[in-house]
Amino acid sequence: MRTPKLTPLAATLPATVPFVGPEAQERQRSRPFQARLGANESSFGPAPKAIAAMQAAASETWMYADPESHELRHAIANHHQVAPENIMIGEGIDALLGLAVRLYIGAGDPVVTSAGAYPTFNYHVAGFGGAIHSVPYKDDHEDPDALIDTAHTVGAKMIYIANPDNPMGSWHHGDVINRMIAGLPDGCMLVLDEAYIELAPADTAPAIDITTTNVMRMRTFSKAHGMAGARVGYVIGATETISAFNKVRNHFGMSRISQAGALAALEDPDWLADIRQKVEAARERIGAIARRHNLAPLPSATNFVTIDCGADGAFAREVLDQLIARDVFVRMPFVAPQNRCIRVSCGTTEQLDVFEAAFGPALSAAREKLG
C-alpha cells in the first residue's frame, strides 16, 4: 500500500496546538494548578439557571440538537433586536472563525490582523492557505488606522480585530470601529471579535447594523457567561453573510446540552449584571496587587488584567514560569513589545488569593534569577 497523500496545502501545515491547555501542563508537572487564571475562563461559573438547564438536558442528549438552533437563535435575535436570519449559532467563536475564513479566504488571499492578536484566527487563515499581514499594536491597542491602511495596501479580503482586545485588555470606542468600517476597502470583510463585549463600557460596541454586508461580529457564551466548555458562539451579520455559513457549517454540530444552557444564561440578565460587578472587582484587585509590587496593570475592558512586568519578554516569561511553579496557571502575550506583560484572568476570591500569595515570591524569584 502507498500511504495516501495529504492535499498540497494540508501537507504544509504544522500539526500544532495554538495553545497548550492547562490540563496538559498539569500532566507535565504531575501536579494540579491551585489557581486557573490563564485562559480567561470565568471561575465565577455559569449562571445557576444555566447549570440547572444543562443538568435537565443531560437525559435528553440521546437526541441531536435542533440543527437550526431555532429557540436559541430567536432568543439571541430578540436580545439584539435583529431578525433570526441575522444570527448564526456555532460551536464557539473558534469554529465560527474557521468557517468565516473558509468562506472568504483561498490560497494566497491577503488577510490583515495585529501582530500578537488571537492566534487561532491565524491558524485558520494558514489552514485555508491565506497570507497573513500583521500590523503592530500601538500603545498596547490594536491599531485600526494601520489595519485599514495595510488592508488597502495589500488588497486584503479580510481584517480581524478584537474589541475589546485579547491579550491586552484594551478597547476602542464604538465610533472608532465605525470609522474602520467606513474605511474598509471594497470587498474586504471585517471580522469583529467581540468575545468580551459584555464586560466592556457600553459605548465599546457600535450599534448593530445588519445592512452592513462587510462586517461580521462574533459573540460568545465562553467569557462573561462562564460557559467556555460548552462551545456556544454566534455571528451577527447581514442576512446574506449569515446565510453563507449554511454552505459549510456542521449543521448537526451543536451540543444539545450547550444550547439549553446558553438559552437559560441569556434569559438571566440579573446574573450577568452580577458577573459584571464581580469582574470589575476582580480587575481592581488584580490591579492593586500589581501596583503593590510597583508594576502597572493595563486598563481592561475584559475579564482579565494584563500586567506590565516592567522589563522585557524574557523577564515576563520568567515571572510566568515562577507563577506556574507556584501552581498558578497564567498566560502571556507572545509578541514584542506586548510580551513584557503577563495576563491574569479575573477569578473568584479564592483563585485570586492564590495568585496574590504567589505573585510577590514569583517576582522576587524572577528578579533573582535574571537580575
Place this chain on the structure above:
Amino acid sequence: MRTPKLTPLAATLPATVPFVGPEAQERQRSRPFQARLGANESSFGPAPKAIAAMQAAASETWMYADPESHELRHAIANHHQVAPENIMIGEGIDALLGLAVRLYIGAGDPVVTSAGAYPTFNYHVAGFGGAIHSVPYKDDHEDPDALIDTAHTVGAKMIYIANPDNPMGSWHHGDVINRMIAGLPDGCMLVLDEAYIELAPADTAPAIDITTTNVMRMRTFSKAHGMAGARVGYVIGATETISAFNKVRNHFGMSRISQAGALAALEDPDWLADIRQKVEAARERIGAIARRHNLAPLPSATNFVTIDCGADGAFAREVLDQLIARDVFVRMPFVAPQNRCIRVSCGTTEQLDVFEAAFGPALSAAREKLG
C-alpha cells in the same frame, strides 16, 4: 461598500441542510411528534452513569475542555488495545468526516461512495471541491467490489463505506472489508464509518490494525451509547493518519460535559450489553409489525430497521408522509431502488407503540391515495 466575495468554491455551494431536523418539521406542523424514530437516535437514552457524569460536569463548564481529550482518548485507546496516538476525538463523526475530507481532498479529486449512502459525507466532499463518483447498492448492500473497481477506474483518493450501512441496515463480514483494504488503489484512503458497529455481529468489524496507513475508522457515542446530542466521535487509525488531524481540527472544540459523559459511558459495558438486547428486541418488534402488514423488514445490524414498502419510491414517500401526519417521525432512503423503503429507528416500547398504532392506518391511507 462592495460586498465581500465568497471564494470561487464557496460561491458554488448551496446553502442547504443535509437533513431537515425533526424540530423544524414540528414547527412546520405546529405539532410535536409522538414518536421520534427518524434519526437513529437511541430513545433508550444515555447510560444513567453518563447522565450523572454530565450533570456533575455542568458546573465545571466554565472551563474549556482539555484540547487533547487526554482522559477520554486514553480510555478509548485502552478499550481498543491501541495507543492513544491512534485515536483522535472529535465533535461527532460528521465533524471528523469534514476534517478527513479537508486533509485529503482538493479541487477535482475523485472520491467514491455508494449512491444513497451518508449524504453528510457527500456534503463535505462537495464543500472541498472533490468529485463524487457513486456506485449503486447491490441487493441493498453497499458493494465493496464495485467501490474498489470504480476507485481504480477514476483514480480515487478516498472511498467511503459504512459498515453496517445506513440507511439500509445491511452489513458485511469483516473479511469482506479486509479484502477491500487489500484491494485499495495506491494512495487511496478508505473511510470506514462504523457508527453502528457496537450493535452488529462481532465478526462485522475487522481486527484493528494500526499499521494500515490507508484506512481510517470512525466511531461514535451517538448511536449505541445514546449520546447523539453530545457530539463525541473518534477516529482509529495509524499514528501518522491521526496526527494529521492536528493540522486542521478545532483544538478547543469539544464540550467538556460531553467528554465527561462519553468517558462514563465507555466505562459502563454492562449498560451497553443491555442496550444491545433492547435494540435487538426492538428490531424484532419492528420486523414483526412490518410482516403483520405483509411487508418485508430488511435484516439489520444497526439500531434501525429498513422496511421494504413493496412498491416504488412514491409509495414509500406517501407511507412516510402518512406516518408523519400521525405524529411519527421517520425517514427514508432517497435514491432508487432503496427508496422503496422507510427507515424506523429502534426505540422504547412507548415509542414503538405509537409507531405500531400508526403504521396500519398510514399504509391504508397511502394505498387509498395512490392505489
